[in-house]
Amino acid sequence: MGIQERKTREKGLRRNQILEAAKEVFSSKGYNTATIEEIADVAELSPGTLYIYFKNKEELHTFLSIDILKHIAEEVELVAQDNVSSDVKLDNLRDVFIKVYEKDPMILISLFHLQAGETLRNLSTEVLDQLKQTSARALSAITSIIVEGIEAGVFIDDHPVALADVIWSTFSGVVLWVDSKRLLNDQKDFVKSTLKIAFSIAKKGLKKD
């Protein structure tokens, strides 16, 4: 490994170190209550260092969210392009959501908090645009699955864009609600099981007849 290469990897490591710390603090405290100083503490770095890698607090936060949203969009697009029945695609869609949740629950919750919360109201246009576009990509892939199912005569013939919204709402609603229940009641994590039930109900509800 050359010096350049090692330096690049080290730089990547430092970025990750910050991102991990930010993920932890944002997830447990929320955007506004989290402080740069605390993130720096967790990352075992000084506050100033964070500003070498990220322009400001907002950019650091949004980076986390857009990153996972991009990942979701890509996975959902893959599912939509698969050569299987729309019925199976719906199952695969559910599994994408579950997998994403299991891989990184906190950052996913963070994304939905961003999407549902007040931070949204205070983003720069540039960042907001990225969020919109990536979000639109994911939604349009879901819509295409629904449309295919309708055309194949297996799904009810309703407004497919609205149905995609329902899918997405169900997903994010379950994650946020079950997470908040966990916080409120110190219960264990039952997002996965609730998601399974929610999707099986939604799937049955989408079916014709």
Next chain:
Amino acid sequence: MGIQERKTREKGLRRNQILEAAKEVFSSKGYNTATIEEIADVAELSPGTLYIYFKNKEELHTFLSIDILKHIAEEVELVAQDNVSSDVKLDNLRDVFIKVYEKDPMILISLFHLQAGETLRNLSTEVLDQLKQTSARALSAITSIIVEGIEAGVFIDDHPVALADVIWSTFSGVVLWVDSKRLLNDQKDFVKSTLKIAFSIAKKGLKKD
């Protein structure tokens, strides 16, 4: 009307004046971004006056949410106690949600932001307890509807508490998601129509067969 009574009514009016203003500002700005000064401005009062009626910013915010949550809980309990089929109860449940949304969309959104957001992480135990209890009341009423439907053999025989969570998740998920789409894309409000679709799918999904 005696002097005491008039004073009480005036006091109530002043409180409402503040609550209305707080509702408006919290809903449009979010908890952290909203300032006491702006709420006072909207209420046409001085900042100091707000502290005569509410202990602090948090109490003012949570009061709004708990208030509507109590209302929802009561309405849902009424629906559950009604002497109709569980099938019809599910429709009535949907209408409760729609009515609440239509009566005061902003405060409902505010409740869900509270439930999904970072404020939750910074509440006093006392306030948190109230939130938990009221929330539990609503959920348990929904659960009872599901249980009844299962016992009557019309609903699928799954974990009824989880099904209640799914109902609640769907409701809150749709409201938050559609609201955020409205904000992001400056679209008009289509919460009601999406809610109707979401509930018809959920209902069909819940049915046995």
Next chain:
Amino acid sequence: MGIQERKTREKGLRRNQILEAAKEVFSSKGYNTATIEEIADVAELSPGTLYIYFKNKEELHTFLSIDILKHIAEEVELVAQDNVSSDVKLDNLRDVFIKVYEKDPMILISLFHLQAGETLRNLSTEVLDQLKQTSARALSAITSIIVEGIEAGVFIDDHPVALADVIWSTFSGVVLWVDSKRLLNDQKDFVKSTLKIAFSIAKKGLKKD
């Protein structure tokens, strides 16, 4: 005196209290080295209070400068409109400068520091525009005095705008230089005497023949 009136006067006093403190600190430390906290200390107020009366540090600083520049512009315009010979006008012009300097040496120095220094490079367009306009007013009044003198055949027939620049330069140059000498050598203030000499030389230099 009514309550309203007293309050207004008190508010004005508080503003002045801040302006006086700012003048003192900016003049002795310069813009960048001066801190809001020190100004607040001198004003015997808390830092936050300064932000009730002025939007930010820049506005506070520029307010001082624009204010005196406006005063200069007005006085110079009066001198220019007077019904006396251009020869006498030149003397009156000198006296305006001397009077302004004697009334408030620090704030005048502050203006020239603003005009000559780096702060200029970091002003908002809005504030810069005000500065330009007021500055232009003063210069154009000086120019009109020169033009009149040229037309009357008493002043040399050179580019009058440049001559106005020379007058202004002489004025600000003397003030800044003598002030800096005072700082460097802990000498007493000899701006007035130097100004008198500078103007008598300039006046003689401007005369025809």
Next chain:
Amino acid sequence: MGIQERKTREKGLRRNQILEAAKEVFSSKGYNTATIEEIADVAELSPGTLYIYFKNKEELHTFLSIDILKHIAEEVELVAQDNVSSDVKLDNLRDVFIKVYEKDPMILISLFHLQAGETLRNLSTEVLDQLKQTSARALSAITSIIVEGIEAGVFIDDHPVALADVIWSTFSGVVLWVDSKRLLNDQKDFVKSTLKIAFSIAKKGLKKD
């Protein structure tokens, strides 16, 4: 050329590289707004390297100013020692100033900003002393020209030290003022022409009769 010598020259080159960059950045941004990082960027070096050649930011900045001030002092002393009439000396003095300005307008402006600005208030005693001494050398040379003129009966018999101040003030005042006009109005550079006018007026004003 021996190794030692080459090293010395390389060291000198590196120093110049830094000084050139510093000159450019300080002149366009001002002392406080200029950052070490930007100077390092322009010099195509790393920030750390600058600290090998200069103790700190202040020393770097003041080195530039003292350097040109020394140059001015030397040139003015030469003019004063010349074997020509005081009348011609005054012309030569003007030409020194013009030549210095034309050779390096930015660094001259930088010197006057130092002299007129807030940096002056924050220099170390050591550096301040150097500035004082060099400045005194230049002023005393100018004074000697005036004295000679007075003794020869061609200049008015006023306080010669003050007259030297007036000369210097005129010079620095014109440079700063015209530079600031250029900045404010995006006009072209008319320092030279204004300087010529200013000196011709001053010269005429200094003449007896």
Next chain:
DNA sequence: TATGAATGAGGTTTCATTCAT
């Protein structure tokens, strides 16, 4: 000698809350 990532002190600014009137 040269690097440049990291530091951390210190600055500006915000805003929930208080309290004299």
Next chain:
DNA sequence: TATGAATGAAACCTCATTCAT
């Protein structure tokens, strides 16, 4: 009860300077 000016703690962010490589 109502006011609203004042507070001051705490947040974000910058950047001169250092030091391990």
